Amino acid sequence: MIVSASTGIVAILVIPAVSAAILAVVPGYRTSARLNVLASLLTFLASLSLFFGDRGNDGPYLFVDDLNIAFIVLNTFVGFTTSVFSASYIGHEIETGRLTPVYLRFYHAMYQVMIGGMNLALASNNIGLMWVGIELATLTTVLMVGIYRTHEALEAAWKYFILGSVGIGLALFGTILVYMAALPVVGEGLGGMVWTVLLTHAAQFDPAVINLAFVFLLLGYGTKVGLAPLHAWLPDAHAEGPTPISAVLSGLLLNVALYAVLRFKILLAANPGAIAPGPLMVTLGLVSLLFAAFMLYRRRDIKRLFAYSSIEHMGIITFAFGMGGPVANFAGLLHMAMHSLTKSGIFFAVGHIAQIKGTQKIADIRGLTQSHPWLGWSLVTGVVAIAGLPPFGVFMSEFLVVSSTFAREPLLAIPLVIGILLALGALLLHLGNLAFGEPSESVAPSDASYVPMVVHFSLVLIAGIFLPPTLVAWFRNVAEILG
Amino acid sequence: MGHGLTFDVAHLLAGGLVLVSFLMITQHRLYALLNAFALQAVLLAASVAWQAYVQHAPHLYVTALIALVFKAIVVPVGLHRIIQRLGIHREIETVIGAGTTMLVGMGLVALSMTVMLKVTPSADPLAREDLAFALSVVLLGLLMMVSRRNAVSQVVGFMSLENGLVLAAAGARGMPLVVEISVAFSVLIAFFVIGVFLFRIRERFDTVDVQALDRFRGERR
Numbered sequence: 001m002i003v004s005a006s007t008g009i010v011a012i013l014v015i016p017a018v019s020a021a022i023l024a025v026v027p028g029y030r031t032s033a034r035l036n037v038l039a040s041l042l043t044f045l046a047s048l049s050l051f052f053g054d055r056g057n058d059g060p061y062l063f064v065d066d067l068n069i070a071f072i073v074l075n076t077f078v079g080f081t082t083s084v085f086s087a088s089y090i091g092h093e094i095e096t097g098r099l100t101p102v103y104l105r106f107y108h109a110m111y112q113v114m115i116g117g118m119n120l121a122l123a124s125n126n127i128g129l130m131w132v133g134i135e136l137a138t139l140t141t142v143l144m145v146g147i148y149r150t151h152e153a154l155e156a157a158w159k160y161f162i163l164g165s166v167g168i169g170l171a172l173f174g175t176i177l178v179y180m181a182a183l184p185v186v187g188e189g190l191g192g193m194v195w196t197v198l199l200t201h202a203a204q205f206d207p208a209v210i211n212l213a214f215v216f217l218l219l220g221y222g223t224k225v226g227l228a229p230l231h232a233w234l235p236d237a238h239a240e241g242p243t244p245i246s247a248v249l250s251g252l253l254l255n256v257a258l259y260a261v262l263r264f265k266i267l268l269a270a271n272p273g274a275i276a277p278g279p280l281m282v283t284l285g286l287v288s289l290l291f292a293a294f295m296l297y298r299r300r301d302i303k304r305l306f307a308y309s310s311i312e313h314m315g316i317i318t319f320a321f322g323m324g325g326p327v328a329n330f331a332g333l334l335h336m337a338m339h340s341l342t343k344s345g346i347f348f349a350v351g352h353i354a355q356i357k358g359t360q361k362i363a364d365i366r367g368l369t370q371s372h373p374w375l376g377w378s379l380v381t382g383v384v385a386i387a388g389l390p391p392f393g394v395f396m397s398e399f400l401v402v403s404s405t406f407a408r409e410p411l412l413a414i415p416l417v418i419g420i421l422l423a424l425g426a427l428l429l430h431l432g433n434l435a436f437g438e439p440s441e442s443v444a445p446s447d448a449s450y451v452p453m454v455v456h457f458s459l460v461l462i463a464g465i466f467l468p469p470t471l472v473a474w475f476r477n478v479a480e481i482l483g
Numbered sequence: 484m485g486h487g488l489t490f491d492v493a494h495l496l497a498g499g500l501v502l503v504s505f506l507m508i509t510q511h512r513l514y515a516l517l518n519a520f521a522l523q524a525v526l527l528a529a530s531v532a533w534q535a536y537v538q539h540a541p542h543l544y545v546t547a548l549i550a551l552v553f554k555a556i557v558v559p560v561g562l563h564r565i566i567q568r569l570g571i572h573r574e575i576e577t578v579i580g581a582g583t584t585m586l587v588g589m590g591l592v593a594l595s596m597t598v599m600l601k602v603t604p605s606a607d608p609l610a611r612e613d614l615a616f617a618l619s620v621v622l623l624g625l626l627m628m629v630s631r632r633n634a635v636s637q638v639v640g641f642m643s644l645e646n647g648l649v650l651a652a653a654g655a656r657g658m659p660l661v662v663e664i665s666v667a668f669s670v671l672i673a674f675f676v677i678g679v680f681l682f683r684i685r686e687r688f689d690t691v692d693v694q695a696l697d698r699f700r701g702e703r704r
Contacts, residue, residue: 128659132660135667135671142674162641168671169644176652183610188656189659190659193658193660212602
């Protein structure tokens with residue numbers, strides 16, 4: 001089975017698994033933080049090898065194609081930079097006694113399991129295995145959200161647990177329905193769950209069954225994407241867990257769940273009799289965008305603020321994929337990558353800020369550009385980028401979404417633009433208080449590592465100014481696959 | 484239908500699961516709720532074992548065994564103890580009354596029957612009706628999760644939802660990974676139960692009433 005897959009793809013699953021086992025027994029948080037960085041770097045390098053090396057044949061369990069390779073590379077890259085950030089973040093948590101060394105051992109092991117789970121979901125050619133990967137990643141994040149063991153953290157973890165499990169359950173029912181749809185055509189056994197096999201036979205599936213399956217899958221995995229009205233877990237989970245986890249939740253796990261939806265959307269598009277999945281996704285996307293844009297105004301907690309901003313951006317991305325067509329799909333893919341990089345970069349900055357100020361309350365954080373120029377201006381850069389202002393990459397992808405919508409469905413463009421502008425206003429309003437004015441009391445210098453943050457924002461800036469033609473060609477190719 | 488008995492037994496067991504679900508959504512006492520859940524798990528085990536026999540799929544016996552040992556015995560006994568120690572064995576409040584819950588439940592069953600039977604006219608009749616029953620159990624489990632405030636009954640609601648999923652997976656002829664999925668779910672449930680238990684051990688909360696947790700929200704006015 002696995003023999004047919006290339007070594008690169010096996011490596012991105014085996015490295016996290018092995019390092020999780022090692023990290024679970026290594027004492028001393030400095031060593032384990034370094035090992036965590038090393039393991040994440042190795043996983044990232046292994047994922048890069050997928051570009052150059054032989055991709056191997058599509059096995060019944062694992063495969064690599066143009067769509068998932070992008071997600072895998074992005075996933076392992078942000079996983080790596082977050083591990084660097086995490087190493088400097090947890091030192092402070094140990095000093096203040098919020099985490100004990102025992103919990104940190106657990107934390108590092110779980111971090112690797114989570115990265116491995118997401119890689120499994122992305123690399124699997126089997127809809128059952130994909131479900132298992134997403135469940136694994138979700139479970140580990142639930143455990144990490146509750147790691148501080150405060151009232152708030154436990155409540156957030158419980159809520160995430162309950163809602164996440166409902167999502168998991170609905171997605172599994174949808175997966176079973178897909179198998180049932182495939183049963184008369186593909187026959188009994190493993191074939192009915194292999195995505196590449198399903199795709200070649202999708203045209204003969206009973207449209208009604210596959211429609212119903214998609215509704216369950218969209219609701220199930222949509223809970224994970226954080227689409228309104230299924231988003232209730234997301235702000236709590238972001239606010240109460242350790243900040244590195246907020247960064248990977250926003251930057252990666254939401255993407256992985258959306259990737260699962262996209263896989264099934266392709267399947268549905270291959271069946272002429274099935275409903276168009278577009279309108280469903282467009283509606284959910286717009287509702288999420290508008291809802292989150294309004295919610296952004298009344299946030300008092302800085303991590304919650306950016307959690308709602310993630311709901312907003314997932315709304316835009318879902319909307320773009322719902323519109324479909326080469327341009328909108330291209331914009332959706334670009335926006336996904338840009339949002340991942342920018343949002344995790346912002347969470348890196350926010351993590352250090354919350355540690356210096358000793359609070360996450362927006363009202364208690366003022367004048368960052370004066371007291372901590374590096375952090376303050378990084379936050380300004382990040383917020384300007386995520387709000388969709390030029391010259392950053394997010395501006396480009398949002399511009400593409402809006403312009404392609406205007407060209408095809410001008411009426412839908414109106415709520416879209418309103419949502420984006422509302423969110424922009426809210427973010428700039430909060431930014432003014434956070435970054436400028438008289439600094440609030442704590443002016444303690446910070447010994448944080450700014451490298452991951454700066455790397456992320458530079459990439460977003462470069463992408464906004466100049467996208468390499470090979471990347472564009474490749475994104476176009478994927479946009480074609482998405483239909 | 485050539486095999487009348489096969490069909491009738493599968494129907495009887497799957498229908499029994501739905502009936503027990505109704506028993507659960509209106510059950511106000513936690514102990515009784517646990518007993519009803521154990522009964523549902525036994526019915527599920529029988530139903531999956533019957534599918535294993537009918538489909539000549541020996542691996543499904545493993546799933547049936549997991550349902551019988553883990554869900555019908557281990558989890559109810561564990562939760563029984565937790566309830567005892569927490570001292571919450573009296574009445575549990577529901578958000579909406581028993582009559583309304585019952586009506587909503589009937590609506591959900593009617594919905595799943597119409598949707599599933601209309602959507603799958605070409606499928607194998609045994610599988611499609613199993614699937615319709617399974618969807619009813621899933622939806623009733625969801626109803627229970629949203630209508631209860633108590634953490635223990637939310638867990639029971641989730642487990643009942645999961646019973647529906649296993650029923651559906653077992654009914655899908657030749658579906659791979661069924662055993663793996665039922666094991667994965669058992670792990671998930673174990674986490675749930677341990678989670679409830681941890682709440683108590685840590686004594687962070689005086690109650691397992693989720694409404695009380697709301698007070699600790701990060702963003703209260």
